[in-house]
Amino acid sequence: MPEKEELVEEEQVIEAQEEVKEVIKPGKERKPWLPKTKLGNRVLKGEYATIDDVLRTGELILEAGIVDYLVPDLKEEIIYIGGSPGKGGGSRRTATKRTARMHKSGRRFKLTALIVVGNENGVIGIGKASSREHRIALEKASEQSKINLIRVRRGCGSWECGCGGEHSVPFKSEGKYGSVHVRLIPAPKGVGIVANDTTKKILTLAGIKDIWVKTRGQTSTRQNLAYAVFDALKNLNTTKGEM
Numbered sequence: 001m002p003e004k005e006e007l008v009e010e011e012q013v014i015e016a017q018e019e020v021k022e023v024i025k026p027g028k029e030r031k032p033w034l035p036k037t038k039l040g041n042r043v044l045k046g047e048y049a050t051i052d053d054v055l056r057t058g059e060l061i062l063e064a065g066i067v068d069y070l071v072p073d074l075k076e077e078i079i080y081i082g083g084s085p086g087k088g089g090g091s092r093r094t095a096t097k098r099t100a101r102m103h104k105s106g107r108r109f110k111l112t113a114l115i116v117v118g119n120e121n122g123v124i125g126i127g128k129a130s131s132r133e134h135r136i137a138l139e140k141a142s143e144q145s146k147i148n149l150i151r152v153r154r155g156c157g158s159w160e161c162g163c164g165g166e167h168s169v170p171f172k173s174e175g176k177y178g179s180v181h182v183r184l185i186p187a188p189k190g191v192g193i194v195a196n197d198t199t200k201k202i203l204t205l206a207g208i209k210d211i212w213v214k215t216r217g218q219t220s221t222r223q224n225l226a227y228a229v230f231d232a233l234k235n236l237n238t239t240k241g242e243m
């Protein structure tokens with residue numbers, strides 16, 4: 001029965017990964033970090049003072065340890081993508097989303113988690129991962145979010161405000177994911193983040209304090225909404241913007 005053997009092997013791999021994590025776990029518990037990439041080695045040697053210096057190089061961050069090392073105060077938020085949306089808002093949200101796949105040997109379940117990280121000061125990342133175990137899905141998603149890190153261009157694009165600070169975005173920006181469209185609009189000081197909970201979580205982590213957000217499409221699909229917000233933030237870096 002080759003099927004069964006394959007399954008056992010997979011479980012062993014997961015166990016082995018767990019063991020490695022217990023030993024290394026950079027950042028949080030101040031245990032020694034052993035870089036696995038060239039960039040990681042350069043970071044450990046002190047060639048980059050901040051995560052911005054790394055992101056500016058345009059090099060891909062291939063290990064979460066780099067981010068843990070340079071941004072020890074990184075905050076993490078779970079986007080609750082699981083649970084049944086249900087009718088009339090009586091929904092119960094869970095951290096991970098459970099999906100089933102039919103297989104010769106029966107149904108196979110997998111749990112998917114979505115995590116957003118940020119330093120509340122211009123850096124944000126988003127990551128998604130799946131596993132048969134809830135805890136591992138969350139751990140992997142956390143790692144992915146650090147690998148998928150971007151700088152957020154902030155500013156004061158509000159003509160009512162014009163303070164020249166970094167409390168909002170410098171100009172309007174749009175993002176899209178699936179059916180969800182997101183529009184970020186600069187707001188004057190004191191407005192706060194005018195958006196739904198998921199969007200608010202992400203923009204807070206990015207370090208934006210005042211902003212108007214307009215959305216359309218299936219925003220109850222939080223996964224698509226989160227990625228659309230991330231896309232809009234990413235687009236701030238590439239578009240010149242128009243007022």
Ligand SMILES: [Zn+2]
Nearest residue numbers: 156161162163
């Ligand atoms: Zn301002």
